Amino acid sequence: MNTSSSDAVNIRTKLEEEDKQYLWHPFTQQQDWEAEPQLIIERGEGNYLFDVEGNRYLDGISSLWVNVHGHVRPEINQAIIDQLQRVAHTTFLGLSHPPGITLARRLIEMAPGQLSRVFYSDTGAAAVEIALKMAYQYWQQCDSPQPQKTRFFSLRNDYHGDTVGAMSVGGIELFFEVYHPLFFPTYKAVYNLDEIEQVIADHADELAAVVMEPLVQGAAGMIVYPAGFTRKVREIARRHNVLFIVDEVATGFGRTGRMFACEHEDIDPDLMSLGKSITGGYLPLAATLATEEIYNAFLGEIDEFRTFYHGHTYTGNPVVCAAALANLDLFEQEQTVEQLQPKIAQLTRGLERLRELPIVGDIRQCGFMVGIELMQDPATHTPFPITTKAAVQVIKEARRRGVIIRPLSDVVVLMPPLAIAEDELAFLLDVVYASIEAVGQQLL
Numbered sequence: 001m002n003t004s005s006s007d008a009v010n011i012r013t014k015l016e017e018e019d020k021q022y023l024w025h026p027f028t029q030q031q032d033w034e035a036e037p038q039l040i041i042e043r044g045e046g047n048y049l050f051d052v053e054g055n056r057y058l059d060g061i062s063s064l065w066v067n068v069h070g071h072v073r074p075e076i077n078q079a080i081i082d083q084l085q086r087v088a089h090t091t092f093l094g095l096s097h098p099p100g101i102t103l104a105r106r107l108i109e110m111a112p113g114q115l116s117r118v119f120y121s122d123t124g125a126a127a128v129e130i131a132l133k134m135a136y137q138y139w140q141q142c143d144s145p146q147p148q149k150t151r152f153f154s155l156r157n158d159y160h161g162d163t164v165g166a167m168s169v170g171g172i173e174l175f176f177e178v179y180h181p182l183f184f185p186t187y188k189a190v191y192n193l194d195e196i197e198q199v200i201a202d203h204a205d206e207l208a209a210v211v212m213e214p215l216v217q218g219a220a221g222m223i224v225y226p227a228g229f230t231r232k233v234r235e236i237a238r239r240h241n242v243l244f245i246v247d248e249v250a251t252g253f254g255r256t257g258r259m260f261a262c263e264h265e266d267i268d269p270d271l272m273s274l275g276k277s278i279t280g281g282y283l284p285l286a287a288t289l290a291t292e293e294i295y296n297a298f299l300g301e302i303d304e305f306r307t308f309y310h311g312h313t314y315t316g317n318p319v320v321c322a323a324a325l326a327n328l329d330l331f332e333q334e335q336t337v338e339q340l341q342p343k344i345a346q347l348t349r350g351l352e353r354l355r356e357l358p359i360v361g362d363i364r365q366c367g368f369m370v371g372i373e374l375m376q377d378p379a380t381h382t383p384f385p386i387t388t389k390a391a392v393q394v395i396k397e398a399r400r401r402g403v404i405i406r407p408l409s410d411v412v413v414l415m416p417p418l419a420i421a422e423d424e425l426a427f428l429l430d431v432v433y434a435s436i437e438a439v440g441q442q443l444l
């Protein structure tokens with residue numbers, strides 16, 4: 001071993017020790033984390049990440065569903081640097097700034113339906129909570145107020161983030177069960193349109209809004225709805241005079257094959273939450289978009305108390321907005337959504353091959369969102385025992401072969417950057433095949 005690589009090993013060892021001494025990682029069983037060797041990422045390039053020892057990995061989940069055009073794109077980096085040289089942060093409470101203004105216009109120009117106003121925040125969970133607060137307050141103070149409309153409807157297994165309000169409208173038992181006593185009450189239903197209509201009709205007087213992930217439930221394990229389902233729920237909400245909040249935090253910015261999932265079914269939401277890929281995966285930004293109808297309900301004299309009382313300290317940070325603008329420019333220059341279409345088809349074809357593997361129970365795809373569900377016995381729909389950690393084992397096999405992916409329970413998720421090249425996508429599919437095959441051989 002030469003000096004520089006043994007130095008790298010020493011640096012890695014020290015960092016890993018400090019990580020395990022000082023950190024607490026998100027959604028991580030720290031007991032497992034501390035017991036096993038961990039990867040420490042130093043840099044990125046294109047669709048690859050490099051660890052501190054210089055090993056290269058394909059970023060198969062877009063750094064948790066955010067990266068669009070690849071890592072270290074000079075165009076986005078330069079936009080960030082240019083804004084940093086002007087100012088890193090000024091408040092959006094009582095002041096404005098050019099990138100925040102221009103980004104709002106650009107978002108509204110591309111947004112579906114009648115959305116006409118942009119409210120910034122910094123995480124998807126906040127963007128959802130803001131939509132909930134807006135919907136609630138709208139009914140308190142719109143032209144014909146209905147102050148009893150204070151409740152929300154959502155579908156089982158929905159995911160809207162990890163703050164208490166976002167968890168309340170979420171429905172993933174594994175994540176949320178322990179926190180249940182903290183939640184405000186909501187109405188929920190399964191994926192049955194008759195049942196959904198029944199619950200909404202029964203409670204329309206109390207319901208402020210329906211909240212929904214369009215087309216696909218991401219964190220639930222990529223549960224893809226039948227075509228037209230999201231639009232039908234939207235229509236049910238309208239029929240019963242309930243607002244419709246669409247959560248495009250995961251689906252927005254090309255992920256489903258259109259810029260927004262709403263475009264597939266011509267859905268016109270009252271409120272929309274955005275996050276994740278809004279900056280191309282570079283910096284934390286989220287936004288809640290509202291119609292003029294909703295916005296107008298908040299106008300009034302100071303003593304009418306119709307103000308929207310909400311704002312995080314870093315709301316609308318200019319550096320983050322500059323990154324988002326550069327992201328949108330790249331979408332236009334590179335025709336990212338058009339270029340994606342053949343890659344979606346390539347992905348579909350590649351996934352077909354996985355069906356022959358004995359532990360693959362189901363494969364679900366919505367554009368560039370993929371879930372491969374592992375089962376002990378697909379024929380009888382028997383899952384693996386949770387302690388088998390089947391998908392975790394697949395993720396480890398993939399890492400040995402130079403691919404970073406991350407599971408949701410026993411669902412292996414693939415969500416590569418939209419800019420992934422054809423040969424990289426083929427490599428990703430080959431590695432996933434080999435990794436699932438290897439784990440299958442160990443387990444069966």
Ligand SMILES: *Cc1c(COP(=O)(O)O)cnc(C)c1O
Binds near residue numbers: 124125159219247248
């Ligand atoms: C990730 C996600 C969120 C939460 O976003 P954060 O930035 O993690 O708070 C909300 N809704 C959906 C659909 C998501 O996928």
